[in-house]
Amino acid sequence: MTQKQSDKRSEQGRLNRCGGPFAAILSTAVACFQGGTPSLAAEPPVTGTRQTYAIAPGPLASALNRFAEASGVQLVYDSALTRGLKTQGLSGTYGPREGLRKLLDGSGLSARPSGQGSYTIEKTARDDSSALGGEMLALDKVTVVDNAEADYDPTDPYDKTYTVSDTFPATKTDTPIMETPVSIQVVPRAVMEDQKTTRITDALENVSGVRPQSSLGATGGFIVRGFRNPLIYRNGLMSIPSGFRSEFDTANLQSVDVLKGPASVLFGRTEPGGLIHITTKRALDIPYYSLEQRFGSYDFYRTEWDATGPITDDKTLLYRFAGSYQNNESFRDFGSNDRIMVYPSITWRPTESTDFTLNIEGLDQDYQGDYGVPVIGKRPADIPIRRAFGDPNDPLDNISRVLLGTEINHRFNENWAIHNRFLANFGHGDETFLNPTPAFGNALNPATGILQRNVFFQRYDSEGYTTNLDLTGKFRIGPTQHEVLVGYDYFRSFTQYRTQGFYNTPNPALAINIFDPSPSYGIDKAVFDSAVLETEFANNRSVIKDEWHGVYFQDHITLWDKLHIMGGGRYDWIETGRGRGSSFSAADKNLPDTIRKDDGFSPRVGILYQPWQWLGVYGNWTTSLGANNAGISATGKPFDPQTGEQFEAGIKTALFDERLIATLAYYHITKDNLLTPDLTTADPDDRVAIGRQRSQGIELDVTGQITDHASVIASYAFTDARITKDNRTLNGVVRGYEGNRLTNVPEHAASLWIKYDVNGYEAPEGWSFGVGGVLAGQREGDVENSLQLPGYVRMDAFAAYRLKVGPTRVTTQFNIRNLLDKRYYESTDPDINVSPRLGVYPGAPLTAVGSVRVEF
Structure with a gap:
């Protein structure tokens, strides 16, 4: 179990004080006879959060009663x-699951979630039945549901709630979101499954301020x-050391988190806008398969699988194997994609206090650059948006x-770990692709529609270690409770980058008419082969080194x-270079x-005040x-590091x-020493620092359950992002981009996704319906602000039906993306x-996807 998975989620419910199934059955029968809602206790629900316990060693039954009351x-x-079992007691602050695990340690029993706010206590080595007064009773037949609580449980593969109360990237500890003085949003697995997202690009449409x-x-x-942020963090560590293009399939992801604003204090190299973090699935101690x-428009076919469970009877060795295979064409001419991702993981728990996890993720994707x-x-x-200006004989690209x-x-x-x-x-x-040529010049004649092209090739090989x-630790000094973190990290990467062609x-x-491209299609394969053997400039190979280490x-x-x-x-101590x-x-x-x-120091301070449990006011x-390290100047020298600063306040x-x-x-963020291509030289790798950028705005994010039937994830962002200082010159003249808006950033953007489960989100059977949309205002396409991308609204929807066939759950689902078939441009x-x-x-355009899923 990872630190992130240390249980700290809010729990609410009613207590079955008798501890036996007879009371549950009797009270349920009485409630049904009276026409009311089944209740297992006379007391009203108790709203709970992470609790501090002081349960002394002694009889297990008494300890469980005290735990439930608290x-x-x-x-x-x-x-x-x-009966006859003892416990070592419980002392400290825990969430329900972790607290129960501690109480039951050594008893041969374990706690299994059996509904919202309820747990079933059963033998770890599970029997088919248990004896009580000579009568055999099957505990699996007892269903307890508390409608007052819903919280995302990453250890429950059937959990469909949108509610998430904690996240790892904000603090690297188990501090709840409501007690953390930063803005952080989480897209849980349930949302990705309902929206049928295959890439994190689609998942992040649910988060404000992300494009x-x-x-x-x-x-x-x-x-x-x-x-702009090219970096993705995975399970707490940087996963793209070079910053080059990559893909992340969602089949092995548990959640996608976005920590808004600078996150250098805990993660080192990050962009000031925020940190994107993905959490992968972990091996579970319960069998799940x-x-x-999936199948859909443009010959879309995708197979996903997930299997997990214990390898040994004592559950000290666990495994998980997830993955996907996807093959599809594209709405764009000549476009295609063939991707496979495999993710085996194994967890070893030699003792109750220690766990070790090993995971391997392999991804291979053939696609057509566009x-x-x-x-x-x-x-x-x-x-037409389908029209592409590549060629059917263009070799496939690979990542x-x-x-x-x-x-x-x-x-x-x-307290300490x-x-x-x-x-x-x-x-x-x-x-290898057909590049508009000159790539950074006037390759298109707008009057005639003639687009000049040539063949270009690029390759990179990178390795990184982090x-x-x-x-x-947790401790108390007087009236203050402390949750501390002390850490060290190290990152080192090397990348070889080569370009060929023109x-x-x-x-x-190779010129093509964008209004009538057909006559230019069908380029001889030899043209591609010969071009990649030639180069247009001398310094066409680069070696990039990046080394960081820091204490925090x-x-x-x-x-x-x-x-x-x-x-x-x-x-931080930093060493970078590019030869x-x-x-x-x-x-x-x-x-x-x-x-x-x-080298440099990055501080972070924040304060949050909760006048009530449900409200917090914060600032940081x-x-x-x-x-x-991504570029060097025309003189071959590297640039000063980029620095950022943020002030934020919120509710x-x-x-x-x-x-x-x-x-x-x-929020209000400034960033200095941003790099951009140097247009005064012929080398496309030459860069120049344009000075300072500023972004400020208002963001709203809403995620969770309104009722057991209605779930929502929504966002809104007002973003004013501009260049405030520009040092670039051309022919001795200052370019004068001060005041220009940053590229691809809409002033207004929003998203909304609402799901309705007819029988409730926890029900194993029934219909579910969802509808949503994404809105983006007009965006500037370049720093010169010489072109604009029009605003758009895209609507999406889905319908699903779940049913049980014996012990197996079957879900059929139909999703439509861009329901109104609107034309729009992303970036x-x-x-x-x-x-x-x-x-x-x-x-x-309008895209339909159908799916059938079997779980058991």
Whole structure:
């Protein structure tokens, strides 16, 4: 069990004080006879959160009663199971699941979630029945549901709630969201399953202030609070060391989290807009198997699988194997995708206090690079969005990645623990495509529609290693409760990057008319083969080095259970460089001359006041530090590191019995030393720092359960992101971009997704319906603000039916994306492969997906 999974979720319920099944059956029968709702106790529900317990060692039955009274959870068990058993007691602050695990330690019993706010106590080595007074009773027939509580449980594969009360990236500890003075949003697994998302790009549409930033039609990064972010963190560690394009399939993901604002204090190299973090599935100690088949528009076929459970009878060795295979065409001409992802994981628990997890993730994707449509005037060209300007003979492109991760957790006692994580990343990219040429110039004649092209090839191979060591602890000094974190992390990566072909010199024989492209299709394969053997400039090979290590600390102080003060800081040592040459050996030789060493301190302070349990008012100040290793100047020298600073204030609420969490935030962020292509040189890798950018705005995020039937995830963002200082010059003249809006950032954006479960979200059978939409206002396509992408509203919907066939659950579902078949454009290329005027990526038209899922 990871630190993130340390249970701290709110629990509410009624207590079955008798502890036996007879009371449950009798009270249910009486309630049904009277026409009322079944109740297992006379007392009203008790609203609970993480509790501090002081239960002395002694009889287990008495301890369970005391635990239930304090926590408000409902316990269902056969009293014969606890007869004669003792417990070592419970001392400290726990959530219900962790507290029960501690109480039952050594008893041969375990607690199994059996409904909202209820747990069934049963033998760890499970019997088919238990004896009570000579009568055999099947506990599995007892169903207890408390409608006052709903909270996301990552250890329950059947959990369909949208409510999430805690998240790892905010503090790296088990502090609840409502007590954390930062803005953080979580997209749980249930949302991804309802929306049938296959990439994190689609999942992040549910979070305010986050926009996709595609490159070559694939995931190249995201924009968070106005700033581009190519980095993705996975289980606490950086997962894309080079920042190059990559994909993340959702089949093995448990959640996607976005920590808003600078997160350098805990994670080191991050962008000031925010941190995107994915949490993968963990091995469970209960058997679970799932197989799903999807099929849809554009010859879309996708198979997902998930299997987990114990390997040994004592459940000290667990496994999980998840993955997916997807094959589809595209609404774009010549577009296709063939992707497989496999994810085996194993967890070993040698003792109650120690666990070790090993996971491997392999992804291989063949696809067709696509730079979108060009711009005429100030808008995307008025041509069919299916029309692409590649070629049917263009070789397929490839992205592949292998991740090897480990995690060790050891708990010294109830309050202190140590955590170590390690991740090795091996990435590869190989792409050949017809490039608009010159890629950063006037490749298109808007009057004639003639687009000049040539063949271009790029390849990268990267390896990265990152690890950390965290010590977490809880203690009390006088009236103050402290939750502390002290840690160290280290990151090192090397990337080889090679380009071939032509990006600046057009081949007249490859020119194409964007209004009538058919006559230009069918380029001889030999043209591609010969082009990738030639190069247009001398320094076409690069070696990129990136090395970071830092120490950090954090203290979360609570006074009177209402005032939460968080303070911390981090000191980084950075070494970056990029050597270039006509060969990799020459680039290696030139690397030492480009090495730049930096260091810096990144603080974070925040305060949150809860006048009531359901309301919190907070504010924070934090900074960020990021190396500019992605580019070098025309003189071959690296740049000063990027720095960011944020001020934020907001309100958090937990409504409907703490099942719906909402965050309203105002922020102001500045970022210095941002890099952009140097248009004064012929080398596309040359960069220049434009000075300072500023982003400020208001964000609202709402996630959770309104009732047992209605679930919602929604967002709104007002973002004012601009260039406030520009140092670039061309021919001795200042470019004067001050005041221009940042690219691909809408001033107004929103999303809404509402689901209605006819029989309740926990019901194993019944209909579910959902409808939602994504809104984005007009966006600037480049820093010159010379082109605009029109605003749009996209509607989505789904319907599903769940039924049980014996012990098996079967779910059939039908999703429609872009229900109204609206034309819209997602983004421009971020000056990586082509000028923004030559690369605008359209969104998909109406797309339908059907699925059948079997779980047992």
